[in-house]
Amino acid sequence: MTILDLASRVGAELADFQLGSWEARHSLFAHYALYGVLLTALGAAAAPLARRGREWVLVALCVASLAILGSPGIAGLAVLYSVSLHAVVERVPGRAGLGLSWLLLLALAAYPTLLPDDVFTGNTSHMREFWSFATNVWWLRCIAYVVDRRARGIAPRPLREFLLATLFFPTFVNGPIETTEQLAGHRRKGPAVDSWHELRAYGRMLARSSARFTWGAAKVLVATFYLAQSNETIFATAGQVVSHPRLWLWPIELYTTFYVVFSGWTDIAIALARPLGYEVAENFDRPWRARNVAEFWRRWHITFGTWLRSYVYMPLGGNRRHASRNVLLTFLASGLWHVWGALKVLGLDGYPPEAWLGFIIWGLMNGLALIAGRWWANVPGLEPVRAALRAHVPQMLRLRAAQSMAFAFVALAWVPFFLPPWIDIDACWRILLRMMFLG
Amino acid sequence: MHRPEPATSDGIVGPRLRSPRWTITACALLLALVLVDVIARIEGPRVCASSEGFLLTADGEVGWTFTPGLTFTFDPCAPAGTPRQWTAPVSINAQGLHDQAWPYEKRPGEVRLLLLGDEVADGIGIARADRLSVRLAHLTDRRRGARVAAINATIPGYGPAESLRFLERRGLRYAPDVVVLLVDPEHDLAALLDPPAAQELAVDIPPASGLLGLSAAARWLARQPAEVPASAVRIEEPDPLTSAEDRARARSRLREVVQQMAQTSRDAGASFAVVIAPRCPLTAATAGSCADLDDVAPCVDLAPVFAELERDAPGRTELCIPGQPRWGRDATFLASHKIWDTLAASKLWPETVVRGHRL
Numbered sequence: 001m002t003i004l005d006l007a008s009r010v011g012a013e014l015a016d017f018q019l020g021s022w023e024a025r026h027s028l029f030a031h032y033a034l035y036g037v038l039l040t041a042l043g044a045a046a047a048p049l050a051r052r053g054r055e056w057v058l059v060a061l062c063v064a065s066l067a068i069l070g071s072p073g074i075a076g077l078a079v080l081y082s083v084s085l086h087a088v089v090e091r092v093p094g095r096a097g098l099g100l101s102w103l104l105l106l107a108l109a110a111y112p113t114l115l116p117d118d119v120f121t122g123n124t125s126h127m128r129e130f131w132s133f134a135t136n137v138w139w140l141r142c143i144a145y146v147v148d149r150r151a152r153g154i155a156p157r158p159l160r161e162f163l164l165a166t167l168f169f170p171t172f173v174n175g176p177i178e179t180t181e182q183l184a185g186h187r188r189k190g191p192a193v194d195s196w197h198e199l200r201a202y203g204r205m206l207a208r209s210s211a212r213f214t215w216g217a218a219k220v221l222v223a224t225f226y227l228a229q230s231n232e233t234i235f236a237t238a239g240q241v242v243s244h245p246r247l248w249l250w251p252i253e254l255y256t257t258f259y260v261v262f263s264g265w266t267d268i269a270i271a272l273a274r275p276l277g278y279e280v281a282e283n284f285d286r287p288w289r290a291r292n293v294a295e296f297w298r299r300w301h302i303t304f305g306t307w308l309r310s311y312v313y314m315p316l317g318g319n320r321r322h323a324s325r326n327v328l329l330t331f332l333a334s335g336l337w338h339v340w341g342a343l344k345v346l347g348l349d350g351y352p353p354e355a356w357l358g359f360i361i362w363g364l365m366n367g368l369a370l371i372a373g374r375w376w377a378n379v380p381g382l383e384p385v386r387a388a389l390r391a392h393v394p395q396m397l398r399l400r401a402a403q404s405m406a407f408a409f410v411a412l413a414w415v416p417f418f419l420p421p422w423i424d425i426d427a428c429w430r431i432l433l434r435m436m437f438l439g
Numbered sequence: 440m441h442r443p444e445p446a447t448s449d450g451i452v453g454p455r456l457r458s459p460r461w462t463i464t465a466c467a468l469l470l471a472l473v474l475v476d477v478i479a480r481i482e483g484p485r486v487c488a489s490s491e492g493f494l495l496t497a498d499g500e501v502g503w504t505f506t507p508g509l510t511f512t513f514d515p516c517a518p519a520g521t522p523r524q525w526t527a528p529v530s531i532n533a534q535g536l537h538d539q540a541w542p543y544e545k546r547p548g549e550v551r552l553l554l555l556g557d558e559v560a561d562g563i564g565i566a567r568a569d570r571l572s573v574r575l576a577h578l579t580d581r582r583r584g585a586r587v588a589a590i591n592a593t594i595p596g597y598g599p600a601e602s603l604r605f606l607e608r609r610g611l612r613y614a615p616d617v618v619v620l621l622v623d624p625e626h627d628l629a630a631l632l633d634p635p636a637a638q639e640l641a642v643d644i645p646p647a648s649g650l651l652g653l654s655a656a657a658r659w660l661a662r663q664p665a666e667v668p669a670s671a672v673r674i675e676e677p678d679p680l681t682s683a684e685d686r687a688r689a690r691s692r693l694r695e696v697v698q699q700m701a702q703t704s705r706d707a708g709a710s711f712a713v714v715i716a717p718r719c720p721l722t723a724a725t726a727g728s729c730a731d732l733d734d735v736a737p738c739v740d741l742a743p744v745f746a747e748l749e750r751d752a753p754g755r756t757e758l759c760i761p762g763q764p765r766w767g768r769d770a771t772f773l774a775s776h777k778i779w780d781t782l783a784a785s786k787l788w789p790e791t792v793v794r795g796h797r798l
Contacts, residue, residue: 026528043467044463047464199462229581232795
């Protein structure tokens with residue numbers, strides 16, 4: 001390839017990127033990012049108000065974001081629902097209150113799935129996507145509040161804090177998933193500076209947030225335009241149209257793409273929350289360094305993993321009894337949570353039960369791998385093997401081997417996760433067979 | 440500027456310096472104003488579908504086009520409570536066509552498809568990603584094959600004769616490799632006997648001036664696009680065909696126009712296909728329209744395709760934009776697959792084009 005060819009190729013790619021970003025300016029991501037900055041600026045403008053006033057302003061901005069990204073009707077329903085749930089949790093005592101709370105939570109699970117198109121008053125494509133993502137996050141936050149208050153005796157939070165935490169616009173679309181308690185715990189002074197010295201510090205924080213926002217947006221755009229472009233072709237042809245090395249690289253590409261895009265969304269959420277005075281939790285911690293699947297889930301989508309541990313795994317019994325069963329049920333719940341999200345976007349016609357298998361298999365794969373990892377680490381009968389490995393294999397080599405195996409497994413597990421709903425699950429097995437020269 | 444604040448707010452008791460907070464407020468509001476204007480420029484003002492005097496402009500060369508440079512959000516402005524109100528952003532380029540401007544010169548290796556026809560598939564009212572041209576381009580795998588640029592030159596009111604005029608005078612400048620003509624079997628047949636005329640129209644939205652000229656946000660509030668045509672036009676609908684004799688004459692004329700268009704395309708090195716593209720609301724009466732044209736050019740009739748979906752999922756489809764002759768998302772989705780596959784089956788795509796698998 002000559003320099004001229006390369007220059008021509010780079011020019012073509014840049015032109016495509018320009019066109020792609022031009023096309024993407026009406027996407028959900030672009031709207032979330034643009035309106036997010038606008039709402040953050042308006043939230044910061046409330047600096048002179050006392051904390052309570054600032055928080056009410058933020059609640060109003062959260063409702064506005066629902067109206068802009070969803071529809072005014074949706075925003076109204078969301079506020080009505082949240083106020084009702086808070087009232088039931090705080091004011092209806094005993095079993096009646098608990099029952100009513102769970103009834104409301106079940107209604108929130110069912111309603112978006114059955115939501116008629118008429119609720120949306122515009123072009124519905126991005127609104128459904130937004131509504132699906134947002135309700136997935138919102139529901140978990142509502143469950144956490146009900147459980148925290150009713151089962152764990154955590155102190156009540158005023159309505160504005162509950163509304164702010166459950167509808168917090170920077171994290172409403174794609175997380176991080178923080179409970180009311182967690183968000184309140186992450187509150188900082190934000191724009192409420194009291195001296196010029198603090199103002200300078202606020203300015204430095206703004207500069208860091210802007211850099212993180214830009215970095216997050218660049219990650220999402222570049223990954224969306226350049227990575228995992230062949231997914232559907234590979235699924236549709238069971239990998240027949242690509243070479244074996246390309247097919248082996250593909251799960252790694254899936255992993256990388258998902259990480260880059262998802263962490264980009266998180267970067268933006270964190271960058272938007274900081275100027276408002278909230279240090280939202282990180283969602284990723286270099287997941288490629290995980291030595292096993294259990295560690296991976298402490299490094300990937302951390303807030304969701306924490307939520308699952310706190311509100312599914314521990315109530316099921318945690319490590320105290322039937323630990324393996326609890327792990328499998330927790331990952332099954334995770335798979336079904338993703339199914340629920342897809343169902344809200346595509347409806348039952350576009351996402352029939354047989355298509356749910358992709359997420360369910362992904363969940364079970366992770367659960368089984370986590371159980372296998374525990375078995376390997378804890379079964380006394382394997383101690384001689386473990387001891388021999390410790391004695392004869394250098395620690396660095398063992399570490400890198402464990403990281404590589406965990407990475408490869410997680411990458412392979414993304415294959416059923418990304419299975420398009422219109423392609424049969426058999427495609428995953430056929431891809432796997434082709435990877436092993438058997439298909 | 441010292442004001443006390445209750446000890447409960449941030450745990451700080453006593454007087455505070457308020458100026459830094461007001462500095463933040465001032466900067467934040469300034470940033471918000473700038474952002475509002477940026478967003479308003481991207482979205483464009485909402486303009487009611489009933490406003491006619493801004494969308495189309497007279498063009499000495501091709502009759503009429505969309506108003507160049509127009510950016511707005513299509514709003515049906517239907518009464519409150521009307522279900523499924525479609526709004527969607529629209530951007531018209533300097534050439535009077537949808538979306539980004541296409542340079543006349545092709546990039547190396549690029550394959551171009553030129554889509555001609557009237558408003559059934561022009562994409563006003565649906566999101567850009569759902570437009571027929573965009574869907575057709577997205578169905579190709581540009582990683583393994585050539586990049587396909589699908590140029591959406593469908594313009595409201597164009598019948599086959601107007602599309603032929605556009606192709607001869609402007610369309611060929613884009614150096615298309617494939618030309619696709621969308622033919623509505625009712626409106627377009629009638630338009631061949633009663634050619635649509637562009638009637639000058641009073642511009643019902645005055646040119647932006649003063650603050651409106653400066654601020655997109657102000658234009659958004661005033662529901663006024665930045666660009667208004669120098670001479671707005673309205674296209675008179677042709678009289679519907681009533682007699683069998685007229686229909687036969689129109690079909691014969693359509694055949695002539697399609698023959699001429701096919702020849703013009705082939706002379707310019709492009710392949711050519713016809714798509715029978717029924718307008719909304721869809722009726723079953725249009726099937727079989729390809730029969731007259733099959734020997735002239737590859738032809739695909741979308742009426743049975745739409746009818747099948749409507750039969751399988753009655754009332755649950757988005758084939759049409761309510762109250763509009765234009766297609767909705769499901770129609771463009773089905774049409775894109777059917778057209779792509781027809782072009783492939785007839786070997787009209789250049790060999791470098793590879794089918795992708797995207798929804």
